[in-house]
Amino acid sequence: MEMFKFNPLLKSTLWGGEKIVPFKHLASDQKQVGESWEVSGVKDNESIVAGGRYKGWTLNALVDTLKERLVGKENYARFGNEFPLLVKFIDARQQLSIQVHPTDAQAQAKGLGRGKTEMWYVMESDADASLRSGLKRQITPEQYKSMVEDDTITDALAEYPVKEGDVFFLPAGRIHSIGAGCFLAEIQETSDVTYRIYDFKRKDKEGNYRQLHTREAAECIDYTVYPDYRTRYEARKDEPVELVRCPYFTTSVYDLTEPMTLDYSDLDSFVILVGLKGEGGLTDADGNTVAFRAGESVLLPATATTVKVSGTVKFLESYV
Incomplete structure (x- = not known):
């Protein structure tokens, strides 16, 4: 069976930059591209096969037709016709909102399908780029709500300057935010469920504040404090x-x-x-x-x- 490439789904965002289009060698004048969805089975955002026998097919149509030959026997038994991973490139010209994702069980309890566990691999980012991952001190759900209201929630979050090759694992429930200047690859469960906690009082192009999900997020946050949220590994050449x-x-x-x-x-x-x-x-x-x-x-x-x-x-x- 052939190997598959897909047409990227470029997403212009309030916070997007200009790194993705040249990085992907695309002939596009689209501006503020914050995300390129590389491999996606998310409903209404499905990847389209770029060439070959199945050119023009959606990823989910591929799964429906090829089944375990495409995804594997155990995966097909577990996920059915839903492709289980979503892969993105993300370019943050501005700070993203502070957010959290539910677990599968929490999402399904609200009729939202799957939750979201994800990871980031940092690519060549700006020299002063940083991101936030996890809590750096213990807070209660009540303190969390108060800190969102009085604009001090960032005081409770662990922040890291980042460089190319840094890795962060973000299990569902870990509060996080991508900072300005970050350019990274993201691998995650197939889900578009995000609870936005705080958005730095930004307004969209219509002058409106974006919707926050303070109450829903409070139910999902893992309030455990860990000493370090980075993934440590030894870089080596010519081996996995x-x-x-x-x-x-x-x-x-x-x-x-x-x-x-x-x-x-x-x-x-x-x-x-x-x-x-x-x-x-x-x-x-x-x-x-x-x-x-x-x-x-x-x-x-x-x-x-x-x-x-x-x-x-x-x-x-x-x-x-």
Whole structure:
């Protein structure tokens, strides 16, 4: 079966910047692109196959037709025709809102489908870029509500200056915010459920404040305080380095200076490769080939047994 590339879904936002379009080598004059949805099965925001036999198909139509051959037997039994991961590039010219995501159980109790556990891999960001992840001191739900009302909620959050290669794992319930100047890749459950806690008193282009979800968020926040919210790992070249393993996805980073064959013969899952730097090519066991470079995302079907990566390229590998 062929490997799949998709047309990116570019999202212009209040806080978006100008990094994504050139990073992805696109001929577009769209401005303030805050997000590029790379691989998405979210309803009304589904990825469209860019070429090949299935050109023009939606990702969910692929799943419905190819089933376990695309996603794997266990994944198809678990998720059905819903593709389980959403992959994005995010460029924050301005600070994003402070937010939190519910667990699957909390979301389903409100009829919202799935919750959202996610991770960030920081790419080449501005020198002064920072982000917030988790609580740095203990607060109660009542204190949280008061701090939102008196504009001091940021005082309770852990803030980190970031650089290329930094990784943050964000389980559902962890309060967080992407700061101005951050450019990153995000891998998450297929869900668009976000509870906006605080938006720095910003107004949209119509002069309106954006909706907040203070009460809903209070029910979802994990108030546990941890000493460090960064994911620590040792960067290495020409071998996989696992970054995150959780019930929703496993993600590794590769920094290749020479060809490598990735062996998926024992893996019962699709694989998504997300290009971060450099360029090369992918060749599967059937001889199918696709170019692969920074800014591109490729979906490998569960039937793929081996894929040879050529060139000098750095990328994320994620599967369920």
